[in-house]
Amino acid sequence: MPERSVILPNPSGLHARPAKVFAKAAAAAAGEVTVTKDGRQVNAKSVLSVLTLDCHHGDEIVIRVEGDGAEGSLDELVRLVESGLGEEPAT
Amino acid sequence: MSTSLKGTAAAPGAAAAPAFIVEATAVPPESLPATHAGSVDDEVGRLNEALGRAEAELRELAERVAASAGEDEAEIFEAHAEFAADPELASQAKEAIKRGASAERAVSQAFESFRVVLASSQSEYLAARAADLADVRDRVVAILLGKDTGVPVPAERSVIAAFELTPSQTASIPRDLIAAVVTETGSPTSHAAILARSLGIPAVVACHELLDHIEPGVVVAIDGRSGDVTVAPDEFELRAIEERRLREEERRVELTALRDEPGRTGDGHRVELAANLGSPEDLPVAIEAGAEGSGLVRTEFLFIGRRAAPSVDDQVSYYSEVLRAFPGRRVVFRTMDIGADKPLDFAAQPPEENPALGVRGIRLSLLESGLLETQLRALLRAASEVGDGAGRLAIMFPMISTAAEFVRAKEICVAVARGADVDLDGIEIGAMIEVPAAALSAARIAARADFLSIGTNDLLQYLFAADRLNGRVSELADVCEPDVLSLIGGIIRAGHENSAWVGICGESASDPIVAAALVGLGADELSMTRVAIPEVKDTLRRLTVEACRGAVAVAIKEASDGSEARSILAERLDLGAPST
Numbered sequence: 001m002p003e004r005s006v007i008l009p010n011p012s013g014l015h016a017r018p019a020k021v022f023a024k025a026a027a028a029a030a031g032e033v034t035v036t037k038d039g040r041q042v043n044a045k046s047v048l049s050v051l052t053l054d055c056h057h058g059d060e061i062v063i064r065v066e067g068d069g070a071e072g073s074l075d076e077l078v079r080l081v082e083s084g085l086g087e088e089p090a091t
Numbered sequence: 092m093s094t095s096l097k098g099t100a101a102a103p104g105a106a107a108a109p110a111f112i113v114e115a116t117a118v119p120p121e122s123l124p125a126t127h128a129g130s131v132d133d134e135v136g137r138l139n140e141a142l143g144r145a146e147a148e149l150r151e152l153a154e155r156v157a158a159s160a161g162e163d164e165a166e167i168f169e170a171h172a173e174f175a176a177d178p179e180l181a182s183q184a185k186e187a188i189k190r191g192a193s194a195e196r197a198v199s200q201a202f203e204s205f206r207v208v209l210a211s212s213q214s215e216y217l218a219a220r221a222a223d224l225a226d227v228r229d230r231v232v233a234i235l236l237g238k239d240t241g242v243p244v245p246a247e248r249s250v251i252a253a254f255e256l257t258p259s260q261t262a263s264i265p266r267d268l269i270a271a272v273v274t275e276t277g278s279p280t281s282h283a284a285i286l287a288r289s290l291g292i293p294a295v296v297a298c299h300e301l302l303d304h305i306e307p308g309v310v311v312a313i314d315g316r317s318g319d320v321t322v323a324p325d326e327f328e329l330r331a332i333e334e335r336r337l338r339e340e341e342r343r344v345e346l347t348a349l350r351d352e353p354g355r356t357g358d359g360h361r362v363e364l365a366a367n368l369g370s371p372e373d374l375p376v377a378i379e380a381g382a383e384g385s386g387l388v389r390t391e392f393l394f395i396g397r398r399a400a401p402s403v404d405d406q407v408s409y410y411s412e413v414l415r416a417f418p419g420r421r422v423v424f425r426t427m428d429i430g431a432d433k434p435l436d437f438a439a440q441p442p443e444e445n446p447a448l449g450v451r452g453i454r455l456s457l458l459e460s461g462l463l464e465t466q467l468r469a470l471l472r473a474a475s476e477v478g479d480g481a482g483r484l485a486i487m488f489p490m491i492s493t494a495a496e497f498v499r500a501k502e503i504c505v506a507v508a509r510g511a512d513v514d515l516d517g518i519e520i521g522a523m524i525e526v527p528a529a530a531l532s533a534a535r536i537a538a539r540a541d542f543l544s545i546g547t548n549d550l551l552q553y554l555f556a557a558d559r560l561n562g563r564v565s566e567l568a569d570v571c572e573p574d575v576l577s578l579i580g581g582i583i584r585a586g587h588e589n590s591a592w593v594g595i596c597g598e599s600a601s602d603p604i605v606a607a608a609l610v611g612l613g614a615d616e617l618s619m620t621r622v623a624i625p626e627v628k629d630t631l632r633r634l635t636v637e638a639c640r641g642a643v644a645v646a647i648k649e650a651s652d653g654s655e656a657r658s659i660l661a662e663r664l665d666l667g668a669p670s671t
Contacts (some may be wrong), residue, residue, distance in 0.1 A: 015217070017166070020173055027178075046179030048224075052208040054217055 002074045003064040006081045009089035014055035018085035023047035025080050031067015033077070044077075093324045098273065098298025099566075100318040101284040103626070105335035106293050107312035107324060108270035110305045111249035113256060120203075121434075121442075123195040123232065127188065135185055138194040141234040145227065146175040152244060167223065167265060168244075174227045180205065195235045202228035207397055210370065211409070218370060244268070250311040254302060255562075266292075271313035273320055275301040276562030279598060288601070288622050295320055297562045346625035350381035354617075354628055360636035362610050363421070364628055365618040367596060371409060374416050377621040381628065384420030384482060386544060386618020387596035388413055390466065394427050400437045400462055403469045410473035410484075417482035423544065423596070423618070425523065426466055426500075428452045428489040438462060447552070452490025452523075453500055460503055467507040475513060485519040487544055492526045494535040501539065521591070524582055525549035533582040537589035544618070545582055547597025551575070569653030570599040571608070576656065577647050580612040587613065594618055603630035604660050608646065611639030634664055 012018050014035075026033040026044035033044040037059060042049035044063065055061055063081070065074040083089070127134040149172035157165035174180070180201050187197035202224050210221035244264055245251070250271045251264060272287050277296040287294035293315030304322050305311060312321040312332040316339075321328050354364035366382035368374065369389045377385070393401045393409060414422055429435060430451025431443040438459045443449035456463035467486070474484035488500045501520055508515045522529065522536050525546035529536060537543055551568035552559045554575065559565050569575070579595075586593035594616035599605045601623035607630060609617060619627065642663035650656035660666070 016170075020170070023173075043179045046177050047173050048177045048205045049179045051217060051220060052205060052212075054212050 001064055001066045002070050003062055004074055004078050005060055005062045006078055007060050008055055008057055009082060010084040010087040011057050012087060013057045013059060014050050014053060014061070014085075018087055019047050019050050021085045022077075022081065023050050025077055029065055029067070029073035029077075030069055031065060031073075033066075033073070034064045036062040036064070093328055094304050094322040096298050096301060096304060096320040096322065098295040098301070098318045098320055099279055100314075100316050101277075101279040101296040102272075102287040102292060102294035102315045104271070104291065104293030104315045104339050105313065105332050106250065106270040107310055107321075107329055107332045108248055108250045109245075109308045110252050110311045110322075111245035112302070112305070112307050113251060113253040113264075120196075120199050123199060123236075124193040125196055126191050127193040131189055134188045134194050134197075137235060138181070138184055138188060138198060141194065141198070141231050142175050142181060144234050145231045146172045148230070149175060149227070155244075155246070170220070171223055171227050174224060175231060195232055198231050198235070199228055202231075204398065207395070210392055212371070250313055252301060252305055252311065271295075271311075271315065273298055273301060273311065273313055274562075275299065278559050278562060278565035278568075279602075288620050291622060297566065346629055349625055349628050349632075350379075352381070352628065352632075354383060354631060356610065356631050356634050356636045356639065358635040358637070360610070362614065362631060363594075363616040364624050364631075365421075365423075365594075365616055366621040366624060367618050368413065368621075371412060373621060374413065378416060380621045380624040382417070382621060382624055384417045385413065385422045386594045386616050387487075387546075388422060388424045390424060390427050391429055391433070394429060394435060394462075395433050398436050400435075400465065403465055403472060406466060406469035407473045407476065410470055411477050411481075414473060414477045414482040414484065418480055420482050421485055421519070421616075422482040423485040423487050423519075423521070423542075423594075424470055425487045425489050426453070426456055426463060429455055447558075453488045453496055454490060456488070457496070457499060457503075463500070463503055464507050467504050468511055471508055471511055471513045471518070474518065483517065483519075485521065485542065487521050487523050487542075489523045489546070490526060490549075491522040491524070491536065492528045494532055494539055497522045497536050498539055523596070525553065527553050530554075530578055530582055533585035534589060537586045537591040537593075540591050542592045542594065543582060543586045544594040544596045544616075545579060547579075547595060547599040550597070551599075554578075570597075570605055571646070571650075571653040571656040571660070573647045573650045573652070573656050575653075576608060576612065576643060579609065580643075580647070583613040592616065601627065603627050604657060604664070604666050606630065607634055607639045607664050607666065608643040608660050610634075610636060611641070611643035630666065638664060 010018055014022055023045055034041050035044040037053045037055050042053060063077050149168050153165045153168035183201040184197040187200055206221045206224040209217045212218055245268050248268050248270050251269055252273050254275045255277060256274050269292050271293040273295045275298055284294055284296050293313050295313055295315060295318050298320050309323050312324045314335060354362045363383045365384045365386040366377035367387040368377060368385050370392045393406055430446045431440055431449050432446035440450055470484060470486060491497045504520055519541035521540045521542035521544060523546045524530055524543050547570055551570060555568040557564040557567040583593045592615040595609050595614050596618040600609060600617035600619040603626055606617055606627045642660050646656040646659040650659055
């Protein structure tokens with residue numbers, strides 16, 4: 001199953017609105033989507049689960065997508081994260 | 092015509108704004124039905140319907156707030172709606188229903204499992220979301236029970252008025268919309284009052300007949316220092332409260348300047364002024380307030396609501412964080428103080444008729460000594476990991492009633508240290524004095540302890556047999572009752588005669604007049620709500636230790652009751668009008 005690791009470039013990480021943006025995008029994928037940080041893997045479609053990972057700016061996360069069109073969905077999610085999830089990426 | 096009411100001052104500051112009345116909604120989880128009688132499908136149907144309705148209500152609320160207070164204020168309720176719609180939450184609740192749980196119980200547990208993880212997070216943002224989750228949970232449970240879910244959010248900046256206000260209700264209202272808080276019941280040590288102080292919101296509690304006199308939308312003026320509540324103030328009264336507000340503002344600036352000064356009386360008698368801490372999010376405010384360490388680090392949040400006992404690793408990170416926050420200062424960790432009113436999933440105890448008098452604090456720790464051992468191991472490891480540059484670890488056992496109990500707890504600590512090959516030199520071990528029997532045995536306990544810390548909240552509650560959350564009796568439990576002051580003086584003397592230092596870790600020390608009395612009685616350390624530190628520090632620096640001793644001696648000798656003792660203290664120490 002395809003997976004990719006990404007470093008969170010936006011100031012809030014996966015908190016507040018970016019967490020919501022991320023979970024919403026994950027929910028659009030047909031198959032199961034998970035996100036992993038420090039070995040803890042959660043359902044990426046659940047904003048509550050994503051919040052419990054407490055991901056900050058600069059943290060590395062791994063996104064995994066299963067099912068139909070997994071590659072395409074993964075590309076989209078990675079692009080979304082890299083673009084800052086609705087925030088300006090900070091350097 | 093304005094109406095003047097009088098309550099108990101609970102958080103300083105002044106404000107005037109239209110009243111917004113909050114009705115009670117929360118239902119305690121223990122009283123929810125445990126199992127369901129019908130089919131799993133029917134119960135899952137109830138669950139889905141309730142979650143859907145909660146989501147719809149919250150979206151509507153968000154829209155309303157957006158229209159009245161702006162998009163930023165509304166965002167929090169959008170987030171609440173997302174929580175109600177969360178797929179993982181729903182799936183956890185469904186699993187529980189399949190195992191036989193009622194929808195109420197299932198959804199309540201599912202919320203709790205997320206709430207606990209967020210509450211224990213280091214991130215202030217996530218810890219705040221934990222309070223949000225509790226509110227959404229209460230709403231969903233209320234819907235399932237067919238209760239009114241009321242929407243406790245004002246459309247404009249308001250004075251929040253209620254019979255009783257839960258912390259989650261206080262926390263659920265956006266800070267910018269709260270001008271002040273006033274409740275008909277409660278006491279300055281109730282959780283909502285503590286929360287108001289830590290948020291810097293003026294508050295008055297125990298304002299009798301409040302709800303008989305106010306109507307939604309009528310302007311109410313609150314003076315959180317005198318306890319005065321004025322309904323429908325006239326122009327003159329409004330101007331007075333505005334002046335009051337400005338003075339409070341100036342005072343805050345003045346006090347900030349004292350931040351890095353040590354706690355002492357004007358003649359140089361040292362008194363450590365420390366902060367009581369409840370969770371990681373308390374740390375920034377404590378440091379900001381200039382706390383000289385902590386005389387009470389509560390650790391319950393690490394245990395409550397978890398499915399499994401927290402491991403050593405789980406605990407070490409919090410303990411280390413607190414120790415690192417106070418370089419060179421003493422940090423007193425209280426071992427878990429849990430009773431049957433907050434049952435643990437992993438150490439189930441039989442329900443009790445009267446949890447305040449049951450297996451709680453050290454009593455539970457001695458029955459479930461594995462939990463205590465793990466906690467002590469984590470504390471000792473945190474202390475050795477942070478090293479010498481950080482805060483100094485001290486360990487305090489809660490709900491000690493007898494010297495024998497303290498000795499047993501201390502022996503467990505010694506054994507854990509030996510097993511971990513840790514030297515206990517330099518790590519102080521003490522007892523919290525909050526049970527009247529322990530107050531009577533203070534000398535016996537002090538002979539075996541490095542320190543005593545008087546937990547005035549519970550000590551008063553037990554001395555007067557008066558629940559501090561019950562506004563109809565909480566006034567009885569006045570720390571300024573002459574014989575209570577005398578008892579505290581006796582505990583402090585017993586400690587000193589046995590080479591133990593004695594601190595105070597209750598809300599009492601937050602009141603400058605009481606703080607001065609405690610210093611007069613010989614207290615070495617005062618640990619209090621974080622935001623009270625600057626005010627107490629300033630007060631003590633204007634007094635001499637002799638003046639404090641003299642004033643409290645006269646108060647004990649001459650006063651016939653607590654309010655007279657308070658007046659004597661205020662007058663002798665020139666501390667202005669007594670606050671109650």
